[in-house]
Amino acid sequence: MIETYQADVAIVGAGGAGLRAAIAVAQAHPELRIALVSKVYPMRSHTVAAEGGAAAVTQAHDSLEAHFHDTVAGGDWLCEQDVVDYFVGQAHEEMVQMEHWGCPWSRTADGRANVRAFGGMKIERTWFAADKTGFHMLHTLFQTSIQFPSIRRFDEHFCVDLMVDEGRVQGVLAIDIASGSFTLIQAKAVVIATGGAGRVFRENTNGGIVTGDGMALAYRHGVPLRDMEFVQYHPTCMPGTGLLFTEACRGEGGFLLNKDGYRYLQDYGLGPATPEPRNKAMELGPRDRLSQAYWHEKQKGRTLPGPHGDVVQLDLRHLGEAKLRERLPQIYELAVEYLGVDPAKTPIPVLPAVHYTMGGIVADGRTASTLPGLFSAGECSSVGIHGANRLGSNSLTELLVFGKLAGLEAAAFAKAAPAGDIATLARLAEAASQRALAVAERRGGGERIATLRREMAQSMEDGCGIYRTAATMQSTCDKLAELKQRLKNVQLDDHSRGWNTEWLLAIELGYLLDVAQAMAHSALERRESRGSHQRLDGFEQRDDVNFLKHSLATYAGDDAPRIGYGPVKITSSAPGTRAYGAAGEQAEAERKAKETNHG
Amino acid sequence: MAESPKTIDVEVLRYRPEQESEPVWQRYTVPYTDDMSVLQALQQIKDDQDGSLSFRWSCRMAICGSCGMMVNGKPHLSCQTFLRDLLPGPVRIEALAHFPIERDLVVSVDGFVKKLEGIKPYIIPKEPRTLAQGEYRQTPAQLEQFEQFSGCINCMLCYSACPQFGLDPSFAGPGVLALLHRYNADSRDGGQALRMEVLGSTEGVWNCTAVGYCSEVCPKGVDPANAVNQNKVNSAKDYFLRFLSPRGSKS
Numbered sequence: 034m035i036e037t038y039q040a041d042v043a044i045v046g047a048g049g050a051g052l053r054a055a056i057a058v059a060q061a062h063p064e065l066r067i068a069l070v071s072k073v074y075p076m077r078s079h080t081v082a083a084e085g086g087a088a089a090v091t092q093a094h095d096s097l098e099a100h101f102h103d104t105v106a107g108g109d110w111l112c113e114q115d116v117v118d119y120f121v122g123q124a125h126e127e128m129v130q131m132e133h134w135g136c137p138w139s140r141t142a143d144g145r146a147n148v149r150a151f152g153g154m155k156i157e158r159t160w161f162a163a164d165k166t167g168f169h170m171l172h173t174l175f176q177t178s179i180q181f182p183s184i185r186r187f188d189e190h191f192c193v194d195l196m197v198d199e200g201r202v203q204g205v206l207a208i209d210i211a212s213g214s215f216t217l218i219q220a221k222a223v224v225i226a227t228g229g230a231g232r233v234f235r236e237n238t239n240g241g242i243v244t245g246d247g248m249a250l251a252y253r254h255g256v257p258l259r260d261m262e263f264v265q266y267h268p269t270c271m272p273g274t275g276l277l278f279t280e281a282c283r284g285e286g287g288f289l290l291n292k293d294g295y296r297y298l299q300d301y302g303l304g305p306a307t308p309e310p311r312n313k314a315m316e317l318g319p320r321d322r323l324s325q326a327y328w329h330e331k332q333k334g335r336t337l338p339g340p341h342g343d344v345v346q347l348d349l350r351h352l353g354e355a356k357l358r359e360r361l362p363q364i365y366e367l368a369v370e371y372l373g374v375d376p377a378k379t380p381i382p383v384l385p386a387v388h389y390t391m392g393g394i395v396a397d398g399r400t401a402s403t404l405p406g407l408f409s410a411g412e413c414s415s416v417g418i419h420g421a422n423r424l425g426s427n428s429l430t431e432l433l434v435f436g437k438l439a440g441l442e443a444a445a446f447a448k449a450a451p452a453g454d455i456a457t458l459a460r461l462a463e464a465a466s467q468r469a470l471a472v473a474e475r476r477g478g479g480e481r482i483a484t485l486r487r488e489m490a491q492s493m494e495d496g497c498g499i500y501r502t503a504a505t506m507q508s509t510c511d512k513l514a515e516l517k518q519r520l521k522n523v524q525l526d527d528h529s530r531g532w533n534t535e536w537l538l539a540i541e542l543g544y545l546l547d548v549a550q551a552m553a554h555s556a557l558e559r560r561e562s563r564g565s566h567q568r569l570d571g572f573e574q575r576d577d578v579n580f581l582k583h584s585l586a587t588y589a590g591d592d593a594p595r596i597g598y599g600p601v602k603i604t605s606s607a608p609g610t611r612a613y614g615a616a617g618e619q620a621e622a623e624r625k626a627k628e629t630n631h632g
Numbered sequence: 633m634a635e636s637p638k639t640i641d642v643e644v645l646r647y648r649p650e651q652e653s654e655p656v657w658q659r660y661t662v663p664y665t666d667d668m669s670v671l672q673a674l675q676q677i678k679d680d681q682d683g684s685l686s687f688r689w690s691c692r693m694a695i696c697g698s699c700g701m702m703v704n705g706k707p708h709l710s711c712q713t714f715l716r717d718l719l720p721g722p723v724r725i726e727a728l729a730h731f732p733i734e735r736d737l738v739v740s741v742d743g744f745v746k747k748l749e750g751i752k753p754y755i756i757p758k759e760p761r762t763l764a765q766g767e768y769r770q771t772p773a774q775l776e777q778f779e780q781f782s783g784c785i786n787c788m789l790c791y792s793a794c795p796q797f798g799l800d801p802s803f804a805g806p807g808v809l810a811l812l813h814r815y816n817a818d819s820r821d822g823g824q825a826l827r828m829e830v831l832g833s834t835e836g837v838w839n840c841t842a843v844g845y846c847s848e849v850c851p852k853g854v855d856p857a858n859a860v861n862q863n864k865v866n867s868a869k870d871y872f873l874r875f876l877s878p879r880g881s882k883s
Contacts, residue, residue: 071689074741076786077696132767135755135818137775139784168695169782176753176811211734240690273667276693340667347697368691370712371667483679526683529650532735535683632674 040068043220047071050411051226052174053436059181083167084279086159087123087429108420109564110608127433153319194465201405213530221447229412234387235490249544257585259415260392262556267388268323271607273341275386283316345581346380410439478522551586637663641722687737697785707789756823758877790846805845806856813859
């Protein structure tokens with residue numbers, strides 16, 4: 034027996050984007066019934082782990098144009114420029130809205146919201162709440178959402194399928210984790226806000242829940258995943274676990290040192306090395322460049338050996354204990370408790386780990402996908418602002434700007450949509466529930482979930498890491514095809530219904546493998562280097578003639594995904610040289626001079 | 633020849649209502665390294681030994697609040713508790729005390745969330761402001777008034793530490809009262825009077841017997857005991873003030 038709930042708008046995922054979407058609908062259309070579905074309680078969502086801050090033009094000497102240009106150049110010109118325009122224009126109002134809702138932003142002495150420097154950003158514009166910005170944003174949004182009676186939460190409900198009938202999405206089917214029973218949530222519009230898919234890689238900063246669920250759900254219903262080859266390695270993570278040491282460590286003035294205590298970034302076009310931090314230079318360069326520099330240092334033998342791989346050193350000693358405790362308290366705690374390192378006295382050993390999926394569910398500038406009624410926001414979405422490399426602190430702002438927009442667009446769609454055919458939806462739900470149950474009831478296959486997951490994660494790291502070649506990517510593609518077959522032979526130890534987390538892990542593994550395939554095949558087909566996608570096999574340069582376009586991976590069942598391409602929207606910024614440090618300043622001056630000359 | 637890995641025994645209080653009528657201890661032997669957390673030991677068990685063991689976890693870095701459990705009789709976040717500090721073992725792991733067990737290490741969170749929802753944990757503006765007016769001014773000193781209490785990750789360890797909550801599950805409890813104080817102490821907020829009903833009720837601050845163990849187990853230094861005690865003062869003031877300004881009269 035499948036329980037049914039009738040909603041107008043269903044939102045899958047209750048992290049920053051999902052909560053912001055729900056509040057937007059509740060405020061603008063109190064008459065609409067909102068179902069907010071999450072596999073965890075909202076405050077467990079991975080937004081909670083974001084540390085550094087959220088970008089919005091704030092200071093008088095900053096400009097929307099500068100934020101736009103940093104973002105587009107940071108994305109190696111693979112951004113949708115009209116969408117970036119909208120994004121930078123909405124950012125500040127969303128920060129203020131969060132402030133009115135109680136977010137404990139760090140303050141200047143006169144009581145205004147403070148801003149800090151961040152990688153790839155020309156002017157300090159990153160709003161922050163110490164180094165727990167995502168935590169505070171998530172709790173603020175969750176607590177704020179409580180005052181809206183039209184938001185009905187389905188906490189610890191695990192989404193297994195979208196209900197698609199008459200060519201449009203009309204709801205979702207979810208497992209109530211505590212009981213193992215199914216709930217059909219009918220809705221006239223659905224927003225997917227399920228976050229990223231970093232768990233497809235071995236060493237990653239992500240929580241265990243970040244398994245690409247929403248991406249896979251949309252993908253299996255024919256919605257292309259866009260730009261999936263662009264996966265961000267964050268340069269400063271904890272060896273072994275991949276836990277994150279925020280970019281704000283460098284925003285506050287931290288150094289990156291190789292084994293000789295040398296600030297090696299100056300050797301990779303990011304210098305000169307000044308003692309005071311300079312925006313868009315050295316340690317405040319973009320994440321793709323910094324992770325690539327680590328890789329080269331390792332090739333040159335200038336990293337330090339460690340029990341979990343070679344490391345470089347994140348040196349915060351010169352900031353002093355007082356500043357570290359004020360600005361980076363969580364980093365301090367992580368270093369001391371997890372590594373036994375006091376960052377006021379000893380540099381922290383770090384290495385790059387997978388952090389963020391730039392690509393995702395294809396979305397137009399208003400968050401709509403190609404499937405009528407389906408919208409997306411946040412990391413699961415490819416609305417087009419990150420291009421080939423995201424700048425730090427743009428993603429928390431994205432949750433707000435596009436979470437709100439997705440909510441409003443979904444509400445408008447829901448109001449105009451006719452009621453669905455309930456009997457058909459019930460039949461679809463029944464069939465989907467049987468498919469989900471079949472995963473748990475399989476006997477005799479002998480494959481263990483963890484074995485397959487480890488092989489997948491290792492293969493993605495080997496084949497689709499910081500630098501890639503056709504041979505390594507092809508072998509990852511082959512491995513993923515093999516694992517998808519072996520997934521059919523997974524056998525569970527647990528055959529109960531209530532709180533059967535092994536069952537959910539098996540379903541998640543299916544999501545992970547589908548998303549991994551989209552990443553690996555999109556990567557293999559992109560025969561150039563751009564942003565976070567860097568090749569070593571004859572395609573070391575950016576190729577705007579052939580690849581200034583978005584990849585689109587389309588699901589093909591047991592077969593490899595089909596990879597197609599779509600145009601990139603260029604408005605005011607023609608693709609140029611992406612430069613940082615002194616070279617970047619010179620390029621910037623030339624660009625400005627050119628603009629002045631042209632009036 | 634490779635050294636055989638070090639192992640540690642981990643005893644888990646299992647409870648699967650579909651299989652067992654009451655909880656039973658189960659022992660696992662886990663290979664470990666010095667940097668491994670209790671959570672990683674549980675993950676090793678689930679991945680390689682027994683997929684039927686159920687527990688919540690996500691962030692691995694003590695911020696999502698999912699993985700609270702009793703470790704050797706004390707409430708801990710399992711991701712932030714290291715095997716190296718529990719040698720030679722065995723390590724005994726149970727579901728968080730004072731909560732109904734749903735299965736294995738999974739407790740019911742619903743009661744806690746309902747309490748949290750009941751205290752109006754959001755800004756009720758003292759002086760409404762439009763977005764166009766920009767942010768409220770709040771000095772670092774004003775921020776400091778409530779910042780500590782905004783750090784609660786809802787992990788519920790303090791509830792397992794609270795003897796009063798153990799006796800009376802209707803007690804709002806340390807975490808929720810700290811959150812209530814967080815909003816009351818925020819310079820932007822004017823909702824204190826509306827929240828007083830919870831605060832002064834039998835479920836509120838007066839239920840606290842000032843044991844202080846809640847603050848001791850808090851993994852984020854929130855110090856709920858301090859919040860509760862500050863509110864005893866507020867609640868007492870409110871009690872006396874109500875004689876001067878009867879509740880229900882609009883000022």
